[in-house]
Amino acid sequence: MVNNQESLHAQYLNAMGIQVWVRRNIPDPTPPPANLMFIAEAPKENEKADKIFDAMLYAIDFKRESINIAYICDNFLEQIASIKPTLIVALGRIAAHELLKTDTLITQLRSQVFEYGDEKIPLIVTYHPKYLLHRPTEKANAWQDLQLIAKIFTKQ
Incomplete structure (x- = not known):
């Protein structure tokens, strides 16, 4: 019998366009130290986007x-300074442009690790969950970004 956690994970992978072939046991996520930070544009109430996030x-x-x-x-600049994250994730174009001081297309910013500030905090850019609602074909690219986030974060 597949537990609820495995079911949710399989549903997410399916929604991202990734076929689930092997059932695996995944331990409960445990809260890490408060050192992973996501930066987004202004908060907007959107239940579907929240579920995707x-x-x-x-x-x-x-x-x-x-x-x-x-x-x-x-x-947010003061929040970054006080939290001192070991990894920052820019959710969407607006956050990426503000943090990186660029107007480069998000498609060209993805799949890279940038350095933020004098502390050279690793920064990764990915799509905003609301964008994925309107462009579900980009979910596979978002999945690649998530894998990069996990890889970089575990190196910390």
Whole structure:
């Protein structure tokens, strides 16, 4: 019998366009130290996008409660300075452009690790969950980004 966690993980992978061939046991995500930070544009209530974001986190063994989220419209620079994350993830074009001080297309920013600030904090760019609602074909690319996030974060 597949437990609820495995079922959710399989549903996420299926939604991302990834065929699940092997059932595996996945341990419960445990909260890491507060050193993974996601930066997004202003918060907008969107239940479907929130579910996608939760599924994205779940796919890399995190829960929303175990990460930090800051918004461009808030005092995100002060939040970065006080939290001192070991990895920053820019969710979407607006966050990526603000953090990297560029206007480069997000498709050209993905799949890379940048350095943020004097501390040279690793920074990864991925699609905003709301964008994935409108462009489900990009979910496979988002999955690649998630794998990069997990790889870089575990090296920390």
